[in-house]
Amino acid sequence: MCDGILKRSPFLHLIAPAGVIGISSIPVFGHLNREVIKKNICTLCGACVASCPVDSVEITDETPKLTGICVRCGMCYSACPRTEDYVGNVEKTLFGREREEGEAIGIFKEIYTARTLLDDVRKKCQDGGIVTTLLVYALENGLIDAAVVSGRDPKEPWKPVPMVALTREEIINAAGTRYSVSPNVSALGMAVKEYFKSKVGFVGTPCQVLAVRKLQYHPAAATKIGERVAYVIGLFCMENFSYAPFIKKFIGEEKGIPLSEVTKFSIEKGKFYVYKGDTIALEMKVSELKNYARPACHVCPDLTAELADISVGSIGSDRGWSTVVIRTDKGKELFEAAVEAKFIEAKKLSLEDKGVSLLMKIASEKRKRAKK
Ligand SMILES: Cc1cc2nc3c(=O)[nH]c(=O)nc-3n(C[C@H](O)[C@H](O)[C@H](O)COP(=O)(O)OP(=O)(O)OC[C@H]3O[C@@H](n4cnc5c(N)ncnc54)[C@H](O)[C@@H]3O)c2cc1C
Structure with missing residues (x-):
């Protein structure tokens, strides 16, 4: 498909990155389409959208599509978290070595349980408010000069929308978890290409974190975008869902819960909860929702965003607190500075702590599930 477009375009020599014309062996959008999108393992991270130098890739109906000419740069393919396995390379770059078999939550320096000390964050956050407070x-x-987060669609408040937050207020308004996929990496492209930001704090799920690391370090990826990332904050994630079938149809229509009245969704101890204020409007076992989980999540081995600077989740902490895994030097400096400045209250955890053992167990289960 790309070849046809390429031959027809009289303008290609003006827009194709140097050295691209004439190279036919590099994998391009067509390969991404065949190997990832059509195989139903696309994570919808948005890296292909961010990478395209001529903005020819868009996501519609939860599917990346080629909407203009393909200049055969191959950058969409190189940044995709589901193409070439690049985890080991990133680990060597970040940590100087690859993860060993027994390291269920990847390579890390320290683990804390922590919560925000900022009142405006506490009112809106999902767990301990650590992600928002760090940003x-x-x-x-x-x-940082911008944060890439997931905001809310103004018409459908539980539909996540990737966004570039430029103020404290915008960062705080994006707090909380929307349990459906938000192609946050596309907003990283916006932060760089539309807002010209150079120190971006990125928040995303494990697959999105891998995409951002490929953008930073893969030699054939759009590293001009990756080099503008200052911090990568990863969210723990067992699986994600699609908005239309799960949130809108199942919760909103089948279960008859008006989404405008929902104040929070959460997953705790294997159960999925829908809240209206202090009332639980729906409680279900997460295992009963497996048909709604995105198929792409079933091949993912990473629960704790192992390639982030700092990873944050609820597993392992009491309600209202977050489990914080510090992985890199820059992650450690940021977290310690926020604690020192009294933005965050933190208690260090040891490997013997019950919460940490539980986290390791669930992370191992996710790895086993991916192998199957
Ligand atoms: C799809 C999904 C599945 C998750 N599954 C688990 C799990 O199995 N176990 C676990 O312990 N934790 C899980 N988490 C993480 C958990 O829900 C909290 O995000 C985490 O504990 C951080 O809490 P916090 O109070 O520090 O975050 P907050 O301060 O509330 O900030 C949350 C940040 O997440 C961003 N965000 C919200 N929705 C999305 C989305 N759909 N995609 C990308 N970014 C988003 C927000 O913009 C905000 O920046 C999941 C999160 C998501 C998005």
């Missing part, structure tokens, strides 16, 4: 601290101290 607020980083923005207010000049460590």
